[in-house]
Amino acid sequence: MNQDGSEEWGLATRAIRTGHRRTAEGEHAEPIFPTSSFVFGSAAEAAARFSGDEPGNIYSRFTNPTVRAFEQRLAAMEGGESCVGTASGMAAILAVCMGLLQAGDHIVSSRSIFGTTTVLFTKYLARFGIDTSFVSLTAPGEWERAIRPETRLLFLETPSNPLTEVADIRVMAELAHSNDSLLVVDNCLCTPALQRPLELGADVVVHSATKYLDGQGRCVGGAVVGDAKRVGEDVFGVLRTAGPTMSPFNAWVFLKGLETLDLRMTAHSENALALARWLQQQPAVEQVFYPGLESHPQHALAIRQQRLPGGVLSFQVQGGRRAAWKLIDATRLLSITANLGDTKSTITHPATTTHGRLSEEERALSGISDGLIRIAVGLEDLRDIRSDIETGLGAILSLHNSSFGVQMI
Numbered sequence: 001m002n003q004d005g006s007e008e009w010g011l012a013t014r015a016i017r018t019g020h021r022r023t024a025e026g027e028h029a030e031p032i033f034p035t036s037s038f039v040f041g042s043a044a045e046a047a048a049r050f051s052g053d054e055p056g057n058i059y060s061r062f063t064n065p066t067v068r069a070f071e072q073r074l075a076a077m078e079g080g081e082s083c084v085g086t087a088s089g090m091a092a093i094l095a096v097c098m099g100l101l102q103a104g105d106h107i108v109s110s111r112s113i114f115g116t117t118t119v120l121f122t123k124y125l126a127r128f129g130i131d132t133s134f135v136s137l138t139a140p141g142e143w144e145r146a147i148r149p150e151t152r153l154l155f156l157e158t159p160s161n162p163l164t165e166v167a168d169i170r171v172m173a174e175l176a177h178s179n180d181s182l183l184v185v186d187n188c189l190c191t192p193a194l195q196r197p198l199e200l201g202a203d204v205v206v207h208s209a210t211k212y213l214d215g216q217g218r219c220v221g222g223a224v225v226g227d228a229k230r231v232g233e234d235v236f237g238v239l240r241t242a243g244p245t246m247s248p249f250n251a252w253v254f255l256k257g258l259e260t261l262d263l264r265m266t267a268h269s270e271n272a273l274a275l276a277r278w279l280q281q282q283p284a285v286e287q288v289f290y291p292g293l294e295s296h297p298q299h300a301l302a303i304r305q306q307r308l309p310g311g312v313l314s315f316q317v318q319g320g321r322r323a324a325w326k327l328i329d330a331t332r333l334l335s336i337t338a339n340l341g342d343t344k345s346t347i348t349h350p351a352t353t354t355h356g357r358l359s360e361e362e363r364a365l366s367g368i369s370d371g372l373i374r375i376a377v378g379l380e381d382l383r384d385i386r387s388d389i390e391t392g393l394g395a396i397l398s399l400h401n402s403s404f405g406v407q408m409i
């Protein structure tokens with residue numbers, strides 16, 4: 001799995017120790033190698049490196065020691081043979097498609113994926129002869145019907161964002177394999193601290209390292225994890241040729257982020273569960289979407305598949321867009337931003353931001369109502385997050401009282 005014999009280690013130890021090879025200086029923290037190229041001892045050594053007869057660094061678009069340390073660490077955490085770091089989460093998804101597909105191939109994807117991934121599939125891959133069908137994340141029958149002889153890839157995110165629907169990765173992997181296809185899972189929301197898709201049968205995991213792997217909103221990056229042939233050769237080949245590789249500086253930030261991932265994901269989940277339970281009791285809230293709630297349709301699956309329910313939840317308020325905006329604008333602590341996976345809690349109105357490009361029908365099909373609000377619950381004191389939202393909920397009630405003359409509580 002990795003070169004330092006860490007197969008025996010638990011997740012937290014891998015996150016802290018795997019991939020670090022100390023230089024002769026004896027430094028305790030991981031070194032950064034901000035260099036574009038590497039020097040050879042002789043013309044013969046240069047030739048041997050280029051021909052592949054001798055392993056070693058040549059140029060940082062191909063390999064870089066800091067990026068390699070990150071790759072080895074994340075591979076060990078996901079339980080994969082190979083990992084490649086990329087310039088962003090989108091570069092990871094693009095590299096998977098370019099490395100594993102060709103013109104004429106077909107993708108079946110869940111409808112509820114990251115918006116830019118949808119654009120990549122429908123606007124760009126389509127131009128190169130790769131067609132995508134979109135189906136419901138939670139209806140394997142729809143996937144089965146959408147699969148064609150030329151289907152090569154099933155693609156999903158679980159839990160979905162913002163509605164936190166959960167797919168059964170084991171079932172989806174079996175479906176992919178019985179149809180000569182691969183299952184690719186975007187594991188951005190859970191991270192390997194909560195869910196390891198490869199152990200459940202998925203073939204490839206993609207990450208936006210920008211989110212929880214960094215965990216503090218500093219750098220954009222991504223990664224692909226899987227077996228040595230598909231990821232270590234095919235996806236890596238695209239990256240070293242096309243160029244959207246990870247920078248050494250970003251890799252170093254992600255290495256440090258991984259060290260606290262397990263602790264952070266536990267704390268994010270604890271805050272989110274407590275907040276979800278509290279939101280359920282608020283009169284202006286119609287519905288709360290969070291896998292940790294007993295009321296969630298895939299709650300049993302979620303607690304079996306994930307170590308914890310994660311940091312993202314959404315809820316629907318009475319009064320549609322006007323009420324949702326009122327709540328968002330009344331908050332003072334929460335950041336109004338579409339990012340997630342940060343120590344800072346963020347609040348978003350999906351219908352007019354992340355899902356704003358969809359038509360009204362597409363939004364309805366995806367379950368994104370005008371009253372829906374997403375919160376990526378951060379690591380501030382729960383009391384302060386709750387009191388900020390309470391102010392917002394109060395603003396909604398006053399809106400209802402003034403416009404309809406109805407006493408809500």
Ligand SMILES: *Cc1c(COP(=O)(O)O)cnc(C)c1O
Binds near residue numbers: 186189207208221
């Ligand atoms: C953010 C995100 C991406 C894209 O990652 P970037 O680093 O922004 O390119 C892909 N998938 C999911 C689930 C995301 O949240």
